[in-house]
Amino acid sequence: MWIMTKDTPVAAICLIGDELLSGRTQDTNTQTIARFLAPFGIPLGEVRMVPDDHSRIIEAVNALRHRYDYVFTTGGIGPTHDDITADAIAAAFEVGISENADALRLLEDRYRDADVAFTPARRRMARIPHSADLIQNPVSGAPGFQIGNVLTLAGVPKIVEGMLSDVGHRLQGGHVVLSVTVKAGGLREGDLAERLGLLAEAYADLTLGSYPWFRSAEDHGVALVVRGTDHTRLTDAASDLEGLVEDFGGVPTRMEGDSRFGD
Amino acid sequence: MWIMTKDTPVAAICLIGDELLSGRTQDTNTQTIARFLAPFGIPLGEVRMVPDDHSRIIEAVNALRHRYDYVFTTGGIGPTHDDITADAIAAAFEVGISENADALRLLEDRYRDADVAFTPARRRMARIPHSADLIQNPVSGAPGFQIGNVLTLAGVPKIVEGMLSDVGHRLQGGHVVLSVTVKAGGLREGDLAERLGLLAEAYADLTLGSYPWFRSAEDHGVALVVRGTDHTRLTDAASDLEGLVEDFGGVPTRMEGDSRFGD
Numbered sequence: 361m362w363i364m365t366k367d368t369p370v371a372a373i374c375l376i377g378d379e380l381l382s383g384r385t386q387d388t389n390t391q392t393i394a395r396f397l398a399p400f401g402i403p404l405g406e407v408r409m410v411p412d413d414h415s416r417i418i419e420a421v422n423a424l425r426h427r428y429d430y431v432f433t434t435g436g437i438g439p440t441h442d443d444i445t446a447d448a449i450a451a452a453f454e455v456g457i458s459e460n461a462d463a464l465r466l467l468e469d470r471y472r473d474a475d476v477a478f479t480p481a482r483r484r485m486a487r488i489p490h491s492a493d494l495i496q497n498p499v500s501g502a503p504g505f506q507i508g509n510v511l512t513l514a515g516v517p518k519i520v521e522g523m524l525s526d527v528g529h530r531l532q533g534g535h536v537v538l539s540v541t542v543k544a545g546g547l548r549e550g551d552l553a554e555r556l557g558l559l560a561e562a563y564a565d566l567t568l569g570s571y572p573w574f575r576s577a578e579d580h581g582v583a584l585v586v587r588g589t590d591h592t593r594l595t596d597a598a599s600d601l602e603g604l605v606e607d608f609g610g611v612p613t614r615m616e617g618d619s620r621f622g623d
Numbered sequence: 624m625w626i627m628t629k630d631t632p633v634a635a636i637c638l639i640g641d642e643l644l645s646g647r648t649q650d651t652n653t654q655t656i657a658r659f660l661a662p663f664g665i666p667l668g669e670v671r672m673v674p675d676d677h678s679r680i681i682e683a684v685n686a687l688r689h690r691y692d693y694v695f696t697t698g699g700i701g702p703t704h705d706d707i708t709a710d711a712i713a714a715a716f717e718v719g720i721s722e723n724a725d726a727l728r729l730l731e732d733r734y735r736d737a738d739v740a741f742t743p744a745r746r747r748m749a750r751i752p753h754s755a756d757l758i759q760n761p762v763s764g765a766p767g768f769q770i771g772n773v774l775t776l777a778g779v780p781k782i783v784e785g786m787l788s789d790v791g792h793r794l795q796g797g798h799v800v801l802s803v804t805v806k807a808g809g810l811r812e813g814d815l816a817e818r819l820g821l822l823a824e825a826y827a828d829l830t831l832g833s834y835p836w837f838r839s840a841e842d843h844g845v846a847l848v849v850r851g852t853d854h855t856r857l858t859d860a861a862s863d864l865e866g867l868v869e870d871f872g873g874v875p876t877r878m879e880g881d882s883r884f885g886d
Contacts, residue, residue, distance in 0.1 A: 378830065378832055379832055380653070380670075381657060381666065381669075381670070382657060382661070382666070382802075382850070383654045383657030383658040383661065383667075384848065385834065386651065386654050387650070387653070388649065390643070390646070390650070390672070391646045391649050392646075393646075394644060394645060394646030398646065403644065403645070404644040404645070405644070405674065406644075406671065406672065406673055406674075407638075407643075407672035408669065408670070409653070409670035410669055411668065411669075412832075416669075438813075438816075438833070438835065439813040439816040440816045440819055440833040441816070441819060441831070442823075442831070442832055476811065476814075477814065479813050479814065479817060480817060481813050481814075481816030481820070482813035482816070484816075485813075499837070500837065516835060516836070516837050518837055518838070519837070539645075548739065549701055549702050549703055549744075550701075550742050550744050551739075551740065551742065551744075552703075553702040553703045553742065553744030553745070553747075554743060554744045556704060557703065557704035557744070560705075567641065568704070568705070569705055570701070570703040571642050571647070571648065572701065572779060574762070574763065574779050585642070585647065587645070
């Protein structure tokens with residue numbers, strides 16, 4: 361179940377890169393961005409992963425930016441031949457793209473300070489779609505950019521994290537979604553499911569998720585996560601979940617937050 | 624760059640689950656499925672991640688199944704109230720859904736053998752879209768299913784891996800894509816980029832990817848990955864990549880396969 365109020369801004373991510381689709385690289389930027397957005401009260405509504413292909417990037421970005429309040433893209437803004445995201449974003453917005461004076465200065469300064477050659481390939485990273493704002497990159501210098509509701513970030517996780525420090529002030533947040541996790545080690549989803557469904561109905565203003573983990577016969581269980589904007593309701597639901605776990609002979613562990621339990 | 628021959632079957636994945644979009648759970652099934660498909664010569668063309676929402680699942684599955692040769696879904700086939708994938712798939716195909724006799728027998732046997740109560744909630748997992756084939760689940764019993772070109776798997780990574788053992792025989796493969804990785808530790812993408820672009824042009828029948836990793840000033844570099852179906856061309860390209868790395872003072876490391884290097 362996926363509920364949100366009408367005034368909740370919702371974000372999407374477009375992950376760009378052949379290396380993600382080939383299985384070479386494990387995406388972690390989705391989780392980083394989702395966790396970054398949570399305190400702003402901005403849930404993720406969708407993620408799409410597409411290859412380094414001009415028309416596929418344009419198609420995905422246009423589909424997402426008309427549907428969601430914010431769209432993050434990751435990947436494809438480096439100096440090599442397969443870095444085509446900036447051009448695709450410009451095409452998606454039907455604007456031109458050329459060297460941006462501020463981006464050029466940032467790059468020139470960076471490479472001069474690092475005593476690294478400012479090659480023509482590196483200079484390509486100063487090409488920014490017209491009317492876009494730069495997003496600072498404290499890690500490696502080459503900036504991302506925002507045009508309309510689309511925020512274009514790097515692909516390397518460390519650099520994404522760095523760029524997010526220049527993103528928060530751009531966002532109009534919604535109601536912050538709080539969550540409480542009740543862990544039920546050793547229990548099985550199927551035992552709890554029926555009464556869990558009744559609780560989900562009783563707390564229809566919250567979302568109630570059931571996430572089994574299974575590593576071995578000894579290490580399995582269910583994490584019950586309740587999410588919502590009203591702290592009192594959340595606390596009530598968590599107490600009921602603890603009661604449910606105890607009724608099935610489990611020892612519940614409650615944690616604030618949307619915690620993971622090894623699954 | 625993303626090239627494929629006309630007779631290459633292409634797959635997509637629809638990842639289903641609020642817990643993925645909230646950042647609670649790190650998806651790893653994309654990588655598992657991508658690596659499983661590679662030896663069949665079936666690349667991934669797209670991945671979409673959507674919430675546990677009936678209409679959103681239908682929309683994504685219908686978009687993907689008409690565009691790709693195979694669509695894998697993960698998540699949402701457990702016993703709890705938020706497990707709505709089977710109903711959504713049935714709706715996407717406009718077929719009915721009810722208890723499947725074979726699935727019911729599998730589940731009954733499983734829970735009897737494990738001496739675990741076969742609750743009404745668990746029995747829900749026997750509900751399978753009409754005309755679907757079951758996909759065996761050697762890990763926890765509850766089957767996935769295939770209807771048309773859509774293969775519906777569990778969400779828990781261990782169970783996904785188990786179910787894939789009943790998937791290979793269903794696939795019509797394409798040309799297997801081989802890859803060679805040349806690692807250039809300590810080098811920077813921007814130095815190699817220009818000549819790399821020339822090599823990409825010279826080997827237009829292959830795809831040439833450049834994947835920087837950056838952990839610290841001491842631990843960074845570029846992994847150059849060349850992919851294609853012709854082993855001789857691949858080997859030639861890899862030799863040229865090694866020459867390129869040496870020209871920039873690097874010590875190239877060659878590995879067969881689309882290897883990761885800590886990024």
